[in-house]
Amino acid sequence: MIAPQPPRNPEAEAFFRSLAVHSDLFAEWRGALARLGEFEVRHAPQASGAAYAITKDFVFCGAAGMKHTYWRLRPNDIEIALATGAMAAPFSSDWVLIELFRSDWPKPDLPFWALRAYDFARTGN
Numbered sequence: 001m002i003a004p005q006p007p008r009n010p011e012a013e014a015f016f017r018s019l020a021v022h023s024d025l026f027a028e029w030r031g032a033l034a035r036l037g038e039f040e041v042r043h044a045p046q047a048s049g050a051a052y053a054i055t056k057d058f059v060f061c062g063a064a065g066m067k068h069t070y071w072r073l074r075p076n077d078i079e080i081a082l083a084t085g086a087m088a089a090p091f092s093s094d095w096v097l098i099e100l101f102r103s104d105w106p107k108p109d110l111p112f113w114a115l116r117a118y119d120f121a122r123t124g125n
Contacts, residue, residue, distance in 0.1 A: 004042065005057060012052065012059035012072065013042075016090040019050035019064040026051055028100055029063035032110035036118045061114060067101045069110060071117040074125075081113065094122035 003108050007013050021029075038110045039060075043049040051055060052062035052070075073081060081096045081103065082088070085105055089095035098108045
């Protein structure tokens with residue numbers, strides 16, 4: 001078996017590789033990726049390891065913990081995400097954290113953020 005190619009943003013992969021993900025969060029996150037084109041989902045090595053998606057050698061999104069999704073976005077998209085309830089991700093300035101399962105907030109539009117993150121990773125602009 002050939003080892004997977006390391007991503008061009010290894011800090012993102014390193015962040016997810018030490019975390020786990022709850023099955024409910026994984027299902028929501030994975031469902032948001034359903035309409036995207038070519039990508040690969042990888043998991044952290046431990047049981048219930050966090051999940052992250054890669055396209056064109058970039059990690060572009062991930063899911064970890066009980067309620068956190070992460071998205072690598074263009075600066076304009078980051079501004080919109082932050083204005084609509086996202087938070088800055090702890091590992092990189094070009095990522096945001098979007099929390100699911102908040103009883104006091106509307107459900108985030110994960111398919112929208114998935115498409116924005118995917119397009120940024122595929123086009124680079």
